Structure formats: C-alpha cells, structure tokens
Amino acid sequence: MSTPWTWHGGGLTAAQRHFGGGDWIDLSTGINPHPWPGANDMAFDWQRLPEPEALAALEAIAASHFEVDPRHVCAVPGSEIGLRLVGALIGGSAQHVAPGYRTHGAMIAGSTAADLFTALNSTNNLILANPNNPDGHIIDTAAMRDLLTDRDGWVLVDEAFADANSAHSVAALVGDDRRLAVFRSFGKFFGLAGVRLGFVMAPQALIAALRDRLGAWPLAAAAIAIGTAAYADRDWIATTRGRLPHDAAALDAMLIRRGHRPTGACPLFRLIAIDDAHALFERLARHAILTRPFAEQPRWLRIGLPADAAALARLDAALADG
CATH class of the missing domain: 3.40.640.10 (Type I PLP-dependent aspartate aminotransferase-like (Major domain))
Structure with missing residues (x-):
C-alpha cells in the first residue's frame, strides 16, 4: 500500500477527497495540538x-x-x-x-x-x-x-x-x-x-x-x-511540557482499554502494532480521523495526540466500532 498517507504525516486534503468531507481530526503528524497562542495576535510588515x-x-x-x-x-x-x-x-x-x-x-x-x-x-x-x-x-x-x-x-x-x-x-x-x-x-x-x-x-x-x-x-x-x-514565552513552554505527558497518559489509557499496546516515550504521538494496520487506518478514516500508516511496516499505525476530551472520545468511539 503506497498512498499520500504512508509517505508522510498530513495529507488531510487528499484524505477528504478520497474518504469524503466532514469534521476531520488530523492525528497523523505528531504536531502539538495545543499551539502557541500568540501568533494569532501578531502583525507583520510585508513590504520590508x-x-x-x-x-x-x-x-x-x-x-x-x-x-x-x-x-x-x-x-x-x-x-x-x-x-x-x-x-x-x-x-x-x-x-x-x-x-x-x-x-x-x-x-x-x-x-x-x-x-x-x-x-x-x-x-x-x-x-x-x-x-x-x-x-x-x-x-x-x-x-x-x-x-x-x-x-x-x-x-x-x-x-x-x-x-x-x-x-x-x-x-x-x-x-x-x-x-x-x-x-x-x-x-x-x-x-x-x-x-x-x-x-x-x-x-x-x-x-x-x-x-x-x-x-x-x-x-x-x-x-x-x-x-x-x-x-x-517561558511560562507557556513550562506549562506545555507539563501538559503533554498528562494528555499522552490519557491516550495511552484509552488505547490500552481498547486492546492496544501503545509504545513510545514522545508525548506527541504513540505507535501501535496490529495484524492489519491499514485496515484500521481506513476504518478510522471513515470516521473522519486521519492517522499515519506505513507502507514498509504494514502492522504499524502512528496516532498523534488528540487536542481535547471530545477528540479523544471520538477516537475511542471509532476504535470501538469494529
């Protein structure tokens, strides 16, 4: 299986085109779902x-x-x-x-x-x-x-x-x-x-x-x-370093409850191994949840950190819908 999603994380537009639209959750990239908030308030001189x-x-x-x-x-x-x-x-x-x-x-x-x-x-x-x-x-x-x-x-x-x-x-x-x-x-x-x-x-x-x-x-x-x-912004950095492991622990607990064994010490993503990870990838995609499969490792699926309790609950429900 070689698709835009096995080459790199991301590819949300391709996933929407292939699986259909909807309110997607992108868990494919391992990017912090709690971005530094100050960028939204900044203005730039684009002429210089x-x-x-x-x-x-x-x-x-x-x-x-x-x-x-x-x-x-x-x-x-x-x-x-x-x-x-x-x-x-x-x-x-x-x-x-x-x-x-x-x-x-x-x-x-x-x-x-x-x-x-x-x-x-x-x-x-x-x-x-x-x-x-x-x-x-x-x-x-x-x-x-x-x-x-x-x-x-x-x-x-x-x-x-x-x-x-x-x-x-x-x-x-x-x-x-x-x-x-x-x-x-x-x-x-x-x-x-x-x-x-x-x-x-x-x-x-x-x-x-x-x-x-x-x-x-x-x-x-x-x-x-x-x-x-x-x-x-040292306060935000310190707060985020404390928050991410807590959120990762919640993801771990949910995955374990659903019969998976999450691995990895980086709090921004977890890896699970199952017999047919590509089938699980497609099942989650049908629930508008994008994860990261691997062409060379068909048993692997990488799952990024959900942004909040609602996103975690959606992932939990999709995993339960087998």
Missing part, C-alpha cells in the same frame, strides 16, 4: 525585508532555549531543509537508523539503513533521531555521549521532537571540537508547522557553510517574529 538584527535575535533566544552558544546556531526554513543541506555539505558514507524519518535516508547520497545497534557501533557518519520517529524510542544521555567518542565520522542528531522533554538532548555538547550537528523543529512542539522554522546547531565552520548555502534572507519576517516571541 527581514532585518539581519532580527534574525540574530531569534537565533540568540533559541540558543538560550537549547542551551547552546549562539555562534553554533543557524535558523533554517524548516528542519527538513536543514537536514538536507547539512547532509549535502558533509557527504561521504553514512548510516541512518531504521526505522526512522524518511528524509534521513536522503540526507547523504549512498547512506545505508541500519538497525540501532549496528549504527551505534559503526564509525561512519551516523544519522539518527532522538526521540525516534515513528516509534518514539529515546536513547538515554549516557548512550548518546558514548556516540561522540572514538568515532571518525559525524553524528547528526534529529531532535525534532525533543522540546517536549529535552533531558536527553545533546545540543549542549555542540562545539568546534567535535563532529556533532543537532537539528530542532519549531513547528512540532509549538504546534505551528506552517511557520516553517527550524534550527541547526553545529561547529562554526559548518554553520558558516550552511549560511552560505542559505543566502540572504533565509526566513520570512513572520517566522522570525513568531519564533522570537514563542521562545521567549
């Missing part, structure tokens, strides 16, 4: 190019959030672009952890898939996510630190889902003395994927090469303004 000082201010406040020296931070128009550009700059041979995010296999030409154990014990350039997508597996801090010792190649860590709990992040280890690059996504934790904002943290030489590839004005003024304000 973004000022370099505004971009620098965004990178500085994001660096404080990541606990990284601002000299090692470069804002990019989405972490997807950051992954691809850095992969092209590094080149060489590489291994990417599978299962994992599809773009990881395209970052470096000729990269080969490997299971986590094999990849962790290689000396090549290594591409992995922490937390991993789609299974939500987290590599603990000690194991991540071990990755950076006795390795000839780069370690490229996609931390797109790390903002919900940054305890296992290696961002603070980025420096000019090691081949480590870390990627963060703004849209997932802050729930504003349409802003198209991400960050690369890396040695200054790699950051300089990345800026050269990006050219002038890499971000829209709206992305700069929204990102700067959101990263400064």
